[in-house]
Amino acid sequence: MTPTHCGRCGTELPADVLACPACGALVHAETLKRLAADAEAASRAGDFSAARDHWSAALHLLPPQSRQHAAVRERIAGLTRRTDTAQPKQTAAATEQPWWSRGAAGLATLAVLLIGKLKFLLLGLTKASTFMSMFAFFGVYWSVYGWPLALGLVVSIYVHEMGHVAMLRRLGIDAGAPLFVPGVGAFVMLKQHVTDPLTDAKIGLAGPVWGLGARLPRLCSTRLPARASGWPSRS
Numbered sequence: 001m002t003p004t005h006c007g008r009c010g011t012e013l014p015a016d017v018l019a020c021p022a023c024g025a026l027v028h029a030e031t032l033k034r035l036a037a038d039a040e041a042a043s044r045a046g047d048f049s050a051a052r053d054h055w056s057a058a059l060h061l062l063p064p065q066s067r068q069h070a071a072v073r074e075r076i077a078g079l080t081r082r083t084d085t086a087q088p089k090q091t092a093a094a095t096e097q098p099w100w101s102r103g104a105a106g107l108a109t110l111a112v113l114l115i116g117k118l119k120f121l122l123l124g125l126t127k128a129s130t131f132m133s134m135f136a137f138f139g140v141y142w143s144v145y146g147w148p149l150a151l152g153l154v155v156s157i158y159v160h161e162m163g164h165v166a167m168l169r170r171l172g173i174d175a176g177a178p179l180f181v182p183g184v185g186a187f188v189m190l191k192q193h194v195t196d197p198l199t200d201a202k203i204g205l206a207g208p209v210w211g212l213g214a215r216l217p218r219l220c221s222t223r224l225p226a227r228a229s230g231w232p233s234r235s
Contacts, residue, residue: 018063026068028061035061043079052079127177134158137180154180156211161186163210167203 005012006020039054055076062069141150161178168175174191194200
């Protein structure tokens with residue numbers, strides 16, 4: 001409620017006046033004291049947004065040309081800067097997840113992808129033609145070079161060929177299962193002709209990409225520094 005008489009000199013006050021025209025006393029002095037106290041309490045509690053609201057309410061009760069008005073305006077500007085600075089930090093803290101949670105989510109996603117690829121790779125072994133030709137290929141190279149090299153060669157070629165098969169399926173092109181030929185490698189027989197050069201390039205590159213992906217973990221493990229990985233260095 002707006003006072004009708006000045007509390008200091010008793011002068012009758014015009015409507016909507018903010019300071020006594022006779023003595024210059026602030027008309028809403030009591031309300032201003034309460035708002036200032038509330039603003040200071042909010043600032044001490046770290047609630048800069050509430051403190052700014054209290055000072056903004058006080059600003060409307062001060063004469064625009066008064067020094068109090070200028071001082072309160074500066075306080076509001078300072079609180080606005082502090083609020084804008086604190087808000088991104090609070091938002092980041094609220095949205096940031098523990099490192100183990102983010103890591104677990106990433107590992108789960110990777111596991112799902114690997115399981116999907118593994119199931120697809122195993123699917124090729126269900127074809128009798130692929131399995132029998134692979135077995136024959138393995139036997140030939142085992143007899144000449146030993147089983148470790150033969151096994152590595154078979155797995156590498158198989159992953160390579162299944163990369164072609166995966167791309168063919170993705171593009172909707174009908175094709176047979178991989179067939180192994182000792183001394184040659186393996187191939188996938190297309191059941192329809194591919195005329196688009198870009199499509200042909202995608203099919204051709206899919207094999208090397210899959211082969212590289214299968215090889216990367218081993219390459220990384222051999223290239224990691226001994227100290228960084230925690231393994232003992234070789235003498």
